[in-house]
Structure formats: structure tokens, C-alpha cells
Amino acid sequence: MALLQYVCSVPLARAVRSRSRTISSLAVTVPSLKKVVNGDSQVLLGMSEKELQQLAMDLGQQSYRGKQLHHLLYKRKVKEIQDFSHLPQAFRNDLQDAGWRVGRSPIHRAVTAADGTVKLLIKLEDNRLIETVGIPVEDDKGSVRLTACVSSQVGCPLRCSFCATGKGGFSRNLQRHEIVEQVLAIEELFKNRVTNVVFMGMGEPMLNLKAVLEAHRCLNKDVLIGQRMITISTVGVPNTIKKLASHKLQSTLAVSLHAPNQTLRESIVPSAKSYPLDAIMKDCRDYFLETSRRVSFEYTLLAGVNDAVEHAIELADLLHEWGRGYHVNLIPFNPIEGSEYRRPYKKAVLAFSAALESRKITVSVRQTRGLDASAACGQLRNEFQKTPLLTDSDNLQPSQADIPIVC
Numbered sequence: 093m094a095l096l097q098y099v100c101s102v103p104l105a106r107a108v109r110s111r112s113r114t115i116s117s118l119a120v121t122v123p124s125l126k127k128v129v130n131g132d133s134q135v136l137l138g139m140s141e142k143e144l145q146q147l148a149m150d151l152g153q154q155s156y157r158g159k160q161l162h163h164l165l166y167k168r169k170v171k172e173i174q175d176f177s178h179l180p181q182a183f184r185n186d187l188q189d190a191g192w193r194v195g196r197s198p199i200h201r202a203v204t205a206a207d208g209t210v211k212l213l214i215k216l217e218d219n220r221l222i223e224t225v226g227i228p229v230e231d232d233k234g235s236v237r238l239t240a241c242v243s244s245q246v247g248c249p250l251r252c253s254f255c256a257t258g259k260g261g262f263s264r265n266l267q268r269h270e271i272v273e274q275v276l277a278i279e280e281l282f283k284n285r286v287t288n289v290v291f292m293g294m295g296e297p298m299l300n301l302k303a304v305l306e307a308h309r310c311l312n313k314d315v316l317i318g319q320r321m322i323t324i325s326t327v328g329v330p331n332t333i334k335k336l337a338s339h340k341l342q343s344t345l346a347v348s349l350h351a352p353n354q355t356l357r358e359s360i361v362p363s364a365k366s367y368p369l370d371a372i373m374k375d376c377r378d379y380f381l382e383t384s385r386r387v388s389f390e391y392t393l394l395a396g397v398n399d400a401v402e403h404a405i406e407l408a409d410l411l412h413e414w415g416r417g418y419h420v421n422l423i424p425f426n427p428i429e430g431s432e433y434r435r436p437y438k439k440a441v442l443a444f445s446a447a448l449e450s451r452k453i454t455v456s457v458r459q460t461r462g463l464d465a466s467a468a469c470g471q472l473r474n475e476f477q478k479t480p481l482l483t484d485s486d487n488l489q490p491s492q493a494d495i496p497i498v499c
């Protein structure tokens with residue numbers, strides 16, 4: 093889901109090394125390594141310390157080499173195996189000969205807004221571009237909170253009517269390392285630790301839940317970002333809230349409502365047709381019962397569409413019907429090119445917020461960040477990737493037609 097509406101409102105295909113120098117030990121160990129990496133075949137980023145220790149041992153090294161690998165990947169953020177200078181040259185060669193790579197991608201473009209928000213375009217191995225945003229916020233005591241808003245898919249299939257990413261089409265799910273590397277890229281750029289991660293960039297995280305959960309584990313255990321500092325946002329995908337609840341994460345689940353009733357919601361979020369509002373609210377209540385973590389609700393205010401006080405009253409009634417203590421984040425719409433929607437007047441935002449508060453719903457109005465950095469989700473990517481994205485059924489091999497038009 094596109095947080096970029098909220099907080100911003102925040103080496104090309106590397107040839108796999110020849111395996112011709114296969115050493116005898118690899119012939120028996122490679123199959124077990126594939127099992128270890130669980131989908132991200134031959135990519136080091138995203139692996140746990142234990143998995144890296146196992147990998148080192150499978151390659152004939154002592155397990156402490158795995159700890160060193162972990163340090164190089166997550167603390168030193170080294171991007172190439174040959175730059176693992178702490179490791180013996182022979183081990184580096186063995187890793188490469190077995191087809192391993194770090195899994196970091198180059199930054200294609202970085203745009204900085206006047207308020208310090210930075211939007212990155214990261215160029216993936218298949219030449220596709222994804223957006224990541226770094227949002228620095230200084231608190232009252234002068235310490236800086238750095239939020240990384242990460243993408244979970246290349247594009248998004250859900251096509252919410254106000255969203256630039258939805259308008260840009262869908263290509264594919266991201267792999268776990270492609271999610272993790274976004275956070276490392278922000279840390280590098282800001283030369284600071286990321287304190288918060290929000291899955292609110294391009295894509296619907298619940299449609300790529302396996303990779304999102306794997307990336308979540310890595311961000312928590314390896315990059316050392318507290319679970320409570322991580323937010324997973326969804327516009328609602330049937331049967332996935334229950335699945336997420338079963339993992340009992342201490343992270344925040346943010347559900348994007350954008351409307352207080354089913355009819356209006358369907359007009360803003362077309363995918364809502366397959367997941368009625370009552371069913372979402374029931375799943376949110378069950379999520380709290382299962383995890384003891386209250387769901388927070390996102391509501392993008394669109395001028396003249398869903399921003400009337402009557403909508404606020406209806407929203408308060410809906411929330412009270414399904415529980416107590418809910419929190420609503422109001423996000424004044426961040427205008428995108430070609431959109432039929434307008435940004436709400438400040439007066440309307442304040443009236444909406446006051447109507448909720450007077451009905452005992454806690455509210456935050458999100459600051460619009462980085463408006464001058466094409467900050468709404470998908471905007472910058474759309475500026476650079478003018479060619480249509482492939483659909484699921486298309487051949488996903490990179491081709492000339494896939495290569496984005498860049499300056």
C-alpha cells in the first residue's frame with residue numbers, strides 16, 4: 093500500500109559466475125545449500141547467521157566464517173563477494189564458483205525533497221525499477237528518526253483509483269533480499285540507522301506475504317530493527333490477515349480503509365468488491381484477539397469524495413461497532429499527474445479529524461512529506477519507466493521493451 097501518500101505526503105544482471113572451476117566438495121554440498129536459501133537461490137542477503145554458518149561449513153570452512161559473512165552483509169553492507177576482504181580469497185572464490193552473490197542492486201536515481209525526504213529508484217537485476225523512500229524526522233529532543241518506506245512488489249495489481257503505482261501496472265513480486273536491500277540502501281544514503289520500516293511503498297504486501305515475512309525476519313533479527321518499529325500495510329486481501337495473525341508479530345498492521353461504507357470503498361478501491369468491509373473489520377478484530385496488537389486504519393482524504401464530516405461520523409460508528417481503542421491515520425491526498433482527485437482543504441481535514449476525536453477515536457493527520465520529490469507512491473517510477481510493465485502471464489525475461497527509458 094502506498095504510504096508514500098502518507099509519510100511522503102514521504103550491477104545490472106550480473107552474470108552468474110562460471111561453475112567450471114567446481115571443486116570436488118561442491119558437487120555434494122550445493123543441493124543442501126539450495127534448501128537453506130529457501131527460494132532466493134544463491135543470494136546471501138536475507139540469510140540468517142545460522143544459515144550463513146551452515147553455508148560456510150558446506151563450503152569446507154569453519155562456522156565462524158558464517159558469522160563474518162553476516163557481519164559483512166548487515167553491518168559493513170559490502171555489496172560484492174570479492175570485496176569481503178576479511179575472508180580468505182579461496183573462500184570468496186568458492187562462493188562465487190558455486191553461483192552465490194550478495195544480492196544488492198544499484199541506485200538508478202535519487203531525488204531529494206526540500207524537507208530532506210529522499211526517494212530512490214533501485215534498478216533490479218532484471219532492469220525493473222522500484223521505489224524506496226527515506227524519511228528523516230527530527231523529534232523534540234533533536235534525535236532523528238529515519239523511516240524507510242519499502243516496496244513489496246514491482247508495481248501493483250490492485251489499481252486503487254488514487255494511486256500512481258496502481259496506474260503503472262504490475263510486473264512481479266519482490267524477493268526477500270530485494271526488500272531488505274531497500275533498507276540498507278536508505279541507511280547508506282543517510283549514513284544513519286533506519287529506525288522504522290513501513291511496508292507502504294509499491295505493491296500490496298499481503299499478495300507477497302511469504303517474501304514479506306522473510307524480509308521482516310531479516311530486518312528484525314539481522315538488521316536489528318525492532319518488530320514494533322515495523323508496519324505492514326494492506327488494502328485488504330481475503331484470508332491474509334488471519335494468516336499474518338498466526339505469526340503473532342509485534343509489528344503494526346495498518347489497514348487502508350479510505351471509506352466508511354462498502355459502496356464508496358468499492359469506488360475508490362476496486363479490489364474491495366472481493367472483500368466486504370464487514371469481513372475486513374471482523375478479521376481486524378480477530379487479529380487483535382490473536383496478537384494483542386490493535387490494527388491501525390489508514391484513510392486517504394480525497395476532496396469532495398470521502399472527506400465530509402458525515403463520512404467521519406460513519407467511520408466512527410463502523411469502528412465502534414467492531415472494537416475499542418482504534419487509531420486512524422488521516423492522509424490528505426498527495427496529488428498525482430492525471431488524477432481525477434484533488435487534495436482536501438485544510439479546513440475539511442480538521443473538521444474530519446475533530447469529528448472522529450469527539451467520538452473517542454484517536455487520530456493522527458499525516459504530514460505531507462516530499463511533495464517536490466514526486467513523493468506519492470509510484471510517481472517517480474512512472475516518470476522513469478514509461479514502458480508498460482509485464483503482466484504475470486508475460487515472459488519475465490528482461491527484454492529491450494522492458495528497459496526503462498531514462499535520462
Ligand code: SF4
Pocket residue numbers: 093094248249250251252255256257258259293294295296327469
Ligand atoms: S494500488 Fe497497490 S500500491 Fe497503490 S494504494 Fe492500492 S494496494 Fe497500495
